[in-house]
Amino acid sequence: GAVVSQHPSRVICKSGTSVKIECRSLDFQATTMFWYRQFPKQSLMLMATSNEGSKATYEQGVEKDKFLINHASLTLSTLTVTSAHPEDSSFYICSARLPTQGADNEQYFGPGTRLTVT
Amino acid sequence: AQSVTQLDSHVSVSEGTPVLLRCNYSSSYSPSLFWYVQHPNKGLQLLLKYTSAATLVKGINGFEAEFKKSETSFHLTKPSAHMSDAAEYFCVVSVRISGYALNFGKGTSLLVTP
Numbered sequence: 001g002a003v004v005s006q007h008p009s010r011v012i013c014k015s016g017t018s019v020k021i022e023c024r025s026l027d028f029q030a031t032t033m034f035w036y037r038q039f040p041k042q043s044l045m046l047m048a049t050s051n052e053g054s055k056a057t058y059e060q061g062v063e064k065d066k067f068l069i070n071h072a073s074l075t076l077s078t079l080t081v082t083s084a085h086p087e088d089s090s091f092y093i094c095s096a097r098l099p100t101q102g103a104d105n106e107q108y109f110g111p112g113t114r115l116t117v118t
Numbered sequence: 119a120q121s122v123t124q125l126d127s128h129v130s131v132s133e134g135t136p137v138l139l140r141c142n143y144s145s146s147y148s149p150s151l152f153w154y155v156q157h158p159n160k161g162l163q164l165l166l167k168y169t170s171a172a173t174l175v176k177g178i179n180g181f182e183a184e185f186k187k188s189e190t191s192f193h194l195t196k197p198s199a200h201m202s203d204a205a206e207y208f209c210v211v212s213v214r215i216s217g218y219a220l221n222f223g224k225g226t227s228l229l230v231t232p
Contacts, residue, residue, distance in 0.1 A: 034220070042224070043224045044208070046219055046221070046222075093162070095162075097218065106167060107220060109162040110161060111160065111161040112161060
């Protein structure tokens with residue numbers, strides 16, 4: 001099946017610094033990727049939809065200047081958490097969708113990135 | 119808007135007994151519905167999906183779910199639980215008008231006891 005990777009799997013950074021998380025589709029091209037965050041013992045919340053070659057679409061309440069998303073190629077999307085603060089500590093998960101249209105195409109999830117801001 | 123409600127945050131069953139994880143959905147459009155499983159420290163895995171074909175959907179690892187439009191439900195079942203089924207389960211809804219973005223339920227934690 002389709003494989004999605006994320007890098008890094010864990011990252012610890014100091015408050016005020018920026019962190020970049022990469023999401024790659026390894027064996028397929030993904031015109032659309034999604035970024036989620038998951039707090040401990042909670043569900044996944046969609047942050048933004050990333051479309052290759054265009055600007056990301058952010059969900060209500062997500063600061064686009066803080067969570068920068070770039071989808072420069074059909075196999076790579078990046079999420080940069082700028083000026084990170086402890087409240088940004090969370091589990092960030094990306095997913096990728098096959099380029100075919102229709103609801104039948106499922107999303108393939110990466111293993112997630114655990115971000116801890118100290 | 120579309121949403122799902124998972125009626126139980128925790129379910130505990132004995133090994134070998136049936137599993138029932140309940141999910142109700144709300145959608146103004148024809149939904150696609152999914153069940154995903156999340157094991158500790160692992161990525162989300164698709165168990166099964168409903169996309170307007172057969173209402174009884176069979177998935178991996180012996181799981182199945184039935185789409186009931188009249189009850190707006192999509193409950194997940196398995197005849198006999200295994201210890202390895204212990205995990206977090208998410209019911210998910212998706213509609214075309216929202217670009218097929220997935221809307222997750224809050225999750226149900228399944229505990230399987232020996």
